Amino acid sequence: MTKGPMLMVPGPTPVDPSILEAMGRAPLHFTSREFVRILLETRDGLRAVMQTEGDVIILAGSGTMGLESAIANVLGSGDRALVVSHGKWGERLVTVCRCYGVDVTLLSAEPGEVVPLGSIESALKNGRYKAVLVTHVETSTGVRAPVREIGLLAREHGCLYLVDGVSSTGAEVEPMDEWGIDVLMAASQKALGCPPGLTMLGISPRAVRVRKERASISNHYGDWLEMLRVLQNPTVETHVTHPVNAICALHQGVRLLLEDGLDRRIADHRRRATAMRDGLRAMGFQPLAREEIAANTVTVGLYPPGVEDRAFRAALERNGVLVASTGGSLAGKGVRLGHMGYITDLDIVSCLSVFERVLEGMGQGDILGKGVAAAEKALVR
Numbered sequence: 001m002t003k004g005p006m007l008m009v010p011g012p013t014p015v016d017p018s019i020l021e022a023m024g025r026a027p028l029h030f031t032s033r034e035f036v037r038i039l040l041e042t043r044d045g046l047r048a049v050m051q052t053e054g055d056v057i058i059l060a061g062s063g064t065m066g067l068e069s070a071i072a073n074v075l076g077s078g079d080r081a082l083v084v085s086h087g088k089w090g091e092r093l094v095t096v097c098r099c100y101g102v103d104v105t106l107l108s109a110e111p112g113e114v115v116p117l118g119s120i121e122s123a124l125k126n127g128r129y130k131a132v133l134v135t136h137v138e139t140s141t142g143v144r145a146p147v148r149e150i151g152l153l154a155r156e157h158g159c160l161y162l163v164d165g166v167s168s169t170g171a172e173v174e175p176m177d178e179w180g181i182d183v184l185m186a187a188s189q190k191a192l193g194c195p196p197g198l199t200m201l202g203i204s205p206r207a208v209r210v211r212k213e214r215a216s217i218s219n220h221y222g223d224w225l226e227m228l229r230v231l232q233n234p235t236v237e238t239h240v241t242h243p244v245n246a247i248c249a250l251h252q253g254v255r256l257l258l259e260d261g262l263d264r265r266i267a268d269h270r271r272r273a274t275a276m277r278d279g280l281r282a283m284g285f286q287p288l289a290r291e292e293i294a295a296n297t298v299t300v301g302l303y304p305p306g307v308e309d310r311a312f313r314a315a316l317e318r319n320g321v322l323v324a325s326t327g328g329s330l331a332g333k334g335v336r337l338g339h340m341g342y343i344t345d346l347d348i349v350s351c352l353s354v355f356e357r358v359l360e361g362m363g364q365g366d367i368l369g370k371g372v373a374a375a376e377k378a379l380v381r
């Protein structure tokens with residue numbers, strides 16, 4: 001295996017070698033006993049990760065496929081939905097809703113901020129909505145939404161609650177049943193540390209009931225009833241070809257996560273995120289999200305004065321570190337860093353060390369050692 005650049009981007013993340021090994025085995029037939037065991041163990045492991053007694057289905061497709069499947073199953077033409085958006089991925093929820101004819105009301109925040117709970121409450125008081133949708137970690141800003149509190153409001157107003165966990169599931173506190181989440185959409189290539197290609201949906205009994213009450217939906221591939229029928233009797237029933245290799249990889253990824261323990265994984269992500277933000281601040285960057293709403297998985301760091309975006313990211317890449325650019329109104333103003341999945345303490349320190357050397361080379365002053373020292377203090381806490 002050749003060693004590529006260090007992927008400090010918000011997905012895909014680095015992948016543990018044992019996961020790649022599981023992915024690389026000869027394909028199993030999708031109704032074989034061995035594959036069915038792997039499928040059901042993965043489903044049960046994901047229940048533990050999502051902390052739900054409800055159903056979990058796994059579909060081939062990226063995170064957006066998960067959003068489509070969720071929305072297509074419970075919402076349709078003329079239904080009203082409230083989307084709480086904190087950036088690009090909140091807007092994606094709006095786009096997908098509109099594709100299915102859903103009448104969307106959008107509440108949005110300034111980049112790096114969250115929509116105040118009071119605004120959500122008054123929107124719910126003033127309009128009748130079938131569902132509330134929110135992105136848990138907004139990957140474009142590194143902001144974590146108050147999913148628990150929004151869930152209480154959604155429940156109070158009798159709405160279904162759909163949460164995009166693509167950049168959070170496995171790394172943020174997100175107990176699906178306890179927080180009243182009806183549909184949690186996740187993806188393989190983020191905090192679960194697996195290759196891209198799968199989306200996973202946790203579905204509450206209430207959401208399944210809503211789907212069953214609808215005669216038909218406008219999406220056959222992602223129809224939960226088809227997948228739930230298969231899961232009842234997977235050695236016999238089929239819907240589409242299971243992505244067997246990707247599911248073998250996910251099986252191993254979920255196993256590693258549960259062996260570490262969900263709480264420990266979340267705490268490790270939080271510790272590394274704090275280290276990253278402290279390290280960035282020590283080098284003159286400004287994390288966009290304030291500490292109380294900063295995500296465990298993604299950080300947007302705004303540049304200190306005088307740093308030119310393209311030149312900086314190109315120099316990082318020459319030194320083996322890949323980071324993502326910021327977009328929209330933040331374009332050119334900072335970097336987006338992913339620190340989830342198999343990103344380790346060592347990766348955080350190495351990444352910041354490369355930042356220091358590049359900044360020093362750009363004449364940003366006496367930088368060497370500052371970011372790393374600040375990060376190390378957070379890592380040993």
Ligand SMILES: Cc1ncc(COP(=O)(O)O)c(C=O)c1O
Nearest residue numbers: 062063064089137139164166167
């Ligand atoms: C929060 C969030 N939701 C949805 C998506 C869409 O996922 P995908 O690109 O896998 O379709 C992303 C992608 O980065 C994301 O970060």
